[in-house]
Amino acid sequence: MEAISRGPIYRARRARRALNLSVQKYAAIMRVSIANNLAYVMEVFFRALLLVVLVFVLGQLWTTTYTTRGVTTLNGFSISDMVWYLVIIDVGNWDISQTHARTYYLPQ
Numbered sequence: 001m002e003a004i005s006r007g008p009i010y011r012a013r014r015a016r017r018a019l020n021l022s023v024q025k026y027a028a029i030m031r032v033s034i035a036n037n038l039a040y041v042m043e044v045f046f047r048a049l050l051l052v053v054l055v056f057v058l059g060q061l062w063t064t065t066y067t068t069r070g071v072t073t074l075n076g077f078s079i080s081d082m083v084w085y086l087v088i089i090d091v092g093n094w095d096i097s098q099t100h101a102r103t104y105y106l107p108q
Contacts, residue, residue, distance in 0.1 A: 051090055059083045 037044055062082045065074070072078060077085075 054090055055083065055086050058086050062086075 066079050
């Protein structure tokens with residue numbers, strides 16, 4: 001019997017199928033995560049409110065720091081760069097810390 005040659009078309013189909021399965025897997029994870037976070041709407045609301053307050057307070061601290069020094073940039077970062085940095089870091093930590101707290105530290 002002659003061995004079946006697995007040419008570029010077969011490999012392309014296989015790669016496309018693997019990518020499709022991967023996308024479906026992450027889409028399912030995202031749907032479950034959204035449903036989990038929206039199960040308690042008030043918790044989501046208060047966490048978002050806390051995020052806004054933290055960004056506001058830390059933004060004001062950075063604005064005061066820049067004003068006190070009398071500069072528009074510190075080490076190449078402007079005030080708006082620092083505020084965006086705070087937003088990105090706080091949003092990232094917000095999601096990770098909630099998942100981590102639920103998984104490891106909350107008593108059953």
